[in-house]
Amino acid sequence: MNQTLFKVAPLAIAAAVALAACGKKEEAAPKAEPAKAAAAPAAEVIKVGHVGPLTGGIAHLGKDNENGARLAVEEINAAGGIKVGDKTFKLELVAEDDKADPKEGTLAAQKIVDSGAVAIVGHLNSGTTIPASKIYADANMTQISPSATNPKYTEQGFKTAFRVVANDNQQGAVLANYAADTLKAKTIAIVDDRTAYGQGLADVVEKVAKEKGIKVVGREFTNDKATDFNAILTKIRGAKPDVIMYGGMDATAGPMAKQIKQLGIKATFLAGDGVCSPEFVKLAGDAAGILTCSMAGEAVEKLAKGAEFVDKYKKRFNQDVQIYSPYSYDAVYIIADAMKRAGKADRASITAAMPTTNYNGLTGTIAFDDKGDIKGGAISMFKVNNGKLEYVSTVR
Amino acid sequence: MRGLNAARGRMDTFIQQTLNGLVLGSMYSLIALGYTMVYGILNLINFAHGDVLTVGALTALSTILFLQAAFPDMPGWLVMLTGLLAAIPVCVVLSLVIERVAYRPLRNAPRLAPLITAIGVSIVIQTVAMLVWGRSYMTFPQLIPDAPVTYGEATITLTKLMVIGLSAAVMIGLMLLVNRTRLGRAMRATAENPRVAGLMGVNPNFVIAMTFAIGASLAALAGVMLAATYGVAHFYMGFLPGLKAFTAAVLGGIGNIPGAMLGGLLLGLIEALGAGYIGQLTGGVLGSHYQDIFAFLILVLVLIFRPSGLLGERVADRA
Numbered sequence: 001m002n003q004t005l006f007k008v009a010p011l012a013i014a015a016a017v018a019l020a021a022c023g024k025k026e027e028a029a030p031k032a033e034p035a036k037a038a039a040a041p042a043a044e045v046i047k048v049g050h051v052g053p054l055t056g057g058i059a060h061l062g063k064d065n066e067n068g069a070r071l072a073v074e075e076i077n078a079a080g081g082i083k084v085g086d087k088t089f090k091l092e093l094v095a096e097d098d099k100a101d102p103k104e105g106t107l108a109a110q111k112i113v114d115s116g117a118v119a120i121v122g123h124l125n126s127g128t129t130i131p132a133s134k135i136y137a138d139a140n141m142t143q144i145s146p147s148a149t150n151p152k153y154t155e156q157g158f159k160t161a162f163r164v165v166a167n168d169n170q171q172g173a174v175l176a177n178y179a180a181d182t183l184k185a186k187t188i189a190i191v192d193d194r195t196a197y198g199q200g201l202a203d204v205v206e207k208v209a210k211e212k213g214i215k216v217v218g219r220e221f222t223n224d225k226a227t228d229f230n231a232i233l234t235k236i237r238g239a240k241p242d243v244i245m246y247g248g249m250d251a252t253a254g255p256m257a258k259q260i261k262q263l264g265i266k267a268t269f270l271a272g273d274g275v276c277s278p279e280f281v282k283l284a285g286d287a288a289g290i291l292t293c294s295m296a297g298e299a300v301e302k303l304a305k306g307a308e309f310v311d312k313y314k315k316r317f318n319q320d321v322q323i324y325s326p327y328s329y330d331a332v333y334i335i336a337d338a339m340k341r342a343g344k345a346d347r348a349s350i351t352a353a354m355p356t357t358n359y360n361g362l363t364g365t366i367a368f369d370d371k372g373d374i375k376g377g378a379i380s381m382f383k384v385n386n387g388k389l390e391y392v393s394t395v396r
Numbered sequence: 397m398r399g400l401n402a403a404r405g406r407m408d409t410f411i412q413q414t415l416n417g418l419v420l421g422s423m424y425s426l427i428a429l430g431y432t433m434v435y436g437i438l439n440l441i442n443f444a445h446g447d448v449l450t451v452g453a454l455t456a457l458s459t460i461l462f463l464q465a466a467f468p469d470m471p472g473w474l475v476m477l478t479g480l481l482a483a484i485p486v487c488v489v490l491s492l493v494i495e496r497v498a499y500r501p502l503r504n505a506p507r508l509a510p511l512i513t514a515i516g517v518s519i520v521i522q523t524v525a526m527l528v529w530g531r532s533y534m535t536f537p538q539l540i541p542d543a544p545v546t547y548g549e550a551t552i553t554l555t556k557l558m559v560i561g562l563s564a565a566v567m568i569g570l571m572l573l574v575n576r577t578r579l580g581r582a583m584r585a586t587a588e589n590p591r592v593a594g595l596m597g598v599n600p601n602f603v604i605a606m607t608f609a610i611g612a613s614l615a616a617l618a619g620v621m622l623a624a625t626y627g628v629a630h631f632y633m634g635f636l637p638g639l640k641a642f643t644a645a646v647l648g649g650i651g652n653i654p655g656a657m658l659g660g661l662l663l664g665l666i667e668a669l670g671a672g673y674i675g676q677l678t679g680g681v682l683g684s685h686y687q688d689i690f691a692f693l694i695l696v697l698v699l700i701f702r703p704s705g706l707l708g709e710r711v712a713d714r715a
Contacts, residue, residue: 057630059531194685220671221685225636227626230416231671232684237549238409251533255626262544263412264551282535283628286542 046082046089046345048073048335049112049120050328051132053100057225057251060279060322062124065146066095067317068325069121072332074316082336085343091336098128100224102196109135117141118339119350121331124324126150126168127196133161141347142354144334146327149273149296150200154371160351162368164327164334165296166377168197171272172204174379174395175245175294179205180212183268183292185242189218191232191256193248198224201272202247209245217241224249229256230263237265249274253291254283261287268292276382277322281389291384292392297363299380299391300326305362330361408549413672414665419556419625421664422563426618427641428648428656429570430611436587436651437607439507443514444494445615446638447521448487452616453623453633454529456483457536464537472539476624483616490521491612492605500601518635525631533630536623559621566617567657570610574653579606587651647695649708658706666691 050069052062073091076082081090094115096108105128112120113135119142123129129148136143137158145153145163149171154161179185188209192202206216217239220232233256236244244260244267246253253275260269269290276293284291300306300321309329313321335350337359342349359366367375381392427449434442456479463475498517502510540558544551574580585593586603594600615634622637623629640663648659670690674682682689698706 055526055531056632057533060533063531219683221683223685227622227628227633228416228420230419231413231668231687234409234412234416234668235672235675235684237412238405251628251630254533254535255628258627262542262551262553264544264546264549279533283533285535285538285627 044089045092046084046339047092047094047115047117048332049094049096049115049117049122051096051098051105051108051112051120051122051128052124053128054095054097056099056101058100058124058249058274061147061249061277061324062097062100064322064325065122065124065328066093067313067319068146068328069093069332070095071313071316071325072329072336076332076336082339084339084345089345091332098123098125098132100125100128102127102131104128105132106135108132112136113139113141118345118347119144119335121146121328121335123148125195125197126153126200129153130156130196133158136160139347140351142335142338142351144331146331147273147296147324148197150196152196152200154373158372159355162354162372164331164363164366164374165273165324166379167296167373168201168204168272170377171294171296171379172201173208174381175201175270175272176205176208176212176214178292178294178381179209179243179245179268179270180214183243183270185214185268187215187217187239187241188243188245188270189220189236189239189241189267190216190245191218191220191222191229191236191247193222193224193226193246193252195224195248197272197274198247198249200247202245205245205247214243222248222252224252226252227255229259233259233263233265237263241267243268243270245270246275247272250277250280250283254280257284257287257290260290272296273323276389278320278389279322281384281387288384288387293382293389295323295380295382296377297324297327297380298378298394299382301391302380302394303362303364309362326362330359330363330366333361334359334366404548408547409672411547411550413668415550415552415556417665417668418661419552419559419664420668421661422560423618423621423625423637423660424641424644424664425567425657425660426563426614426621427637428645428660429567429653430615431642431645432648432650432653432656433583433607433611435645436653437583437590437604438499438503438510440499440510441514441642441650442499442608442611443511443638443642444498444517444521445611446634446636446641447518447525447632448491448494448612448634449615449619449622449638450525450631450634451490451521451619452483452487452612453536453619453629454525454534454631455486456480456616456620457534457623457629458529459483460537460539472541476539476620480617480620483620484613487612487616487619488609491608491615495605495608500604522632522635529631531631533628536627536629538627539624555624559625562617562621566614570614571653573610579603583607643691643695646705647698649702649705652705652707655705655707662706663691666694 052065073093081088098105098108109132126148129145137160149168151167192198218236271293273296276295281288338350338353339345342353380394382389430445459482460479582598582603590600644659644663645656648655671684671687
């Protein structure tokens with residue numbers, strides 16, 4: 001039931017978009033291409049996988065990642081496909097849903113491996129990316145996560161694991177330093193959602209905050225499906241912290257910000273990339289203004305081709321860029337680039353070509369270190385002002 | 397003086413946690429009633445109940461958004477009330493359809509069959525809700541002023557006060573319905589023995605349908621309250637509260653109406669106070685991530701000493 005519906009939904013969306021774009025003829029033409037490519041003989045098509053949560057509380061972020069990858073695939077196909085060796089191929093995106101659940105993550109990974117895809121963009125959450133990375137490593141298949149920031153992902157020694165965003169050791173340190181130096185915080189309370197990402201980030205913030213002399217007056221926990229945080233927030237209120245840091249995602253952070261305000265807590269709400277989205281601002285309503293957050297990467301509006309990307313994305317999917325679609329977009333181009341340089345489109349050749357990547361993409365120049373982490377990844381700070389995320393500064 | 401202030405602060409925190417627990421508990425009670433009423437009559441655990449709640453909240457949301465666009469000058473409380481009044485019939489019809497299509501044909505089947513069907517129905521409703529309303533979390537507008545009522549440092553919003561008051565009123569009304577009316581008597585008789593009740597001139601199909609309808613109305617109300625309190629609505633919002641409310645119903649004694657109310661309130665209080673004080677009670681060994689363990693530990697203890705729940709009566713197995 002679930003499965004078939006999911007296969008139908010993207011088709012329906014594609015059809016709707018195609019209809020909406022009917023007015024502009026030159027627009028509609030490339031859109032028909034992928035469908036044709038999918039029907040073409042298998043030899044002409046190279047499959048690239050994408051996995052992210054398409055159902056559940058952060059499905060909007062999973063869909064955003066998938067849209068970024070899809071946009072890149074469609075662009076490559078519209079430009080005539082990709083020339084590998086002396087043959088030209090079309091790309092096909094094989095998308096799976098991992099429900100942001102580690103168990104489902106490994107199942108989806110196995111499906112991607114079995115589908116014959118040559119490389120994969122994903123997953124979104126650290127909690128799903130880490131267990132899945134073993135399966136891709138066993139298949140010698142390059143995996144580029146556009147958003148998993150937990151350091152452990154690239155510390156396992158897999159030569160197939162890459163990411164195009166800075167990791168949480170860097171992000172956590174930036175957040176803690178920001179609390180100490182810019183917000184002049186003396187006390188901090190830390191909450192996490194017990195996921196690999198949330199807990200990992202919160203632990204780094206706690207460690208660096210202590211080193212910077214900030215007193216940690218509370219360490220509380222929730223889960224990634226909760227909506228009621230009154231109990232832990234009431235406890236935190238008793239400790240009167242200057243800053244409440246949350247390691248978690250926007251879907252839970254929105255209601256949390258509301259409850260912070262309702263309980264009359266006067267603290268800055270500090271959070272990582274998972275919260276730094278337009279979705280948070282929408283969900284938190286008039287409480288959104290308390291947020292200061294970081295993004296593991298350069299802000300879209302600061303990118304040279306950022307505005308162009310935002311327009312293209314909006315036109316194609318009729319929604320706003322959430323967080324990481326620029327990175328999944330680049331990840332597809334990096335895989336295409338590796339295929340071109342290798343002159344072959346099999347898994348082993350792509351994996352062999354990946355470490356020498358030096359690709360100038362939408363999000364900047366991308367090269368990897370020995371572990372597969374991006375070299376010189378940026379962290380940007382944002383603040384909510386007048387109901388909009390406003391860029392503050394970039395730390396490299 | 398310092399000591400006195402600290403004591404005052406601790407007292408405020410305690411009052412706040414109790415209020416948090418009461419709000420949570422009132423909502424659990426309302427949902428638990430739906431589980432317990434159906435179980436009392438059919439011995440069926442209607443796992444789709446939480447998803448009926450979702451549909452209620454989302455229907456109300458759609459109605460509210462439409463009204464706000466069409467009549468921007470309409471007062472907030474009226475918009476909210478209209479949303480609720482739109483949600484109730486939708487939930488009732490949905491519930492009646494589920495009962496007719498999925499449960500009634502299985503009424504004489506082994507007990508596992510309707511249970512598994514209920515889980516299936518739950519997944520179907522979740523998926524359909526996702527297709528209709530989309531995957532994203534949606535903002536539920538703030539229709540009732542957010543102004544908090546404060547006592548010391550303890551605060552409560554108007555919405556939350558309404559949740560407590562409305563739940564109490566509805567529960568009293570339900571008790572009157574079950575104990576004082578003809579329909580209530582028919583319901584109690586059907587719960588006792590559907591066949592004998594049938595022989596006495598009660599139409600069991602009608603009584604069962606009415607039970608589902610009442611449960612669905614309560615679910616719609618709880619759904620709107622949940623969405624209004626937390627300001628969000630999404631396609632699986634009913635699933636977790638549904639599970640918690642089911643636990644509450646078991647805690648109070650499933651099949652027993654006052655038991656569901658007591659179980660719900662207790663579970664809410666245990667969760668809030670547990671999360672707030674478990675660290676202090678265990679000297680910092682256990683943190684707030686053990687709040688669910690705390691709640692379920694109490695459930696296990698109650699069930700060891702009172703297997704049929706706090707207010708449940710031990711009934712001989714039906715033939």
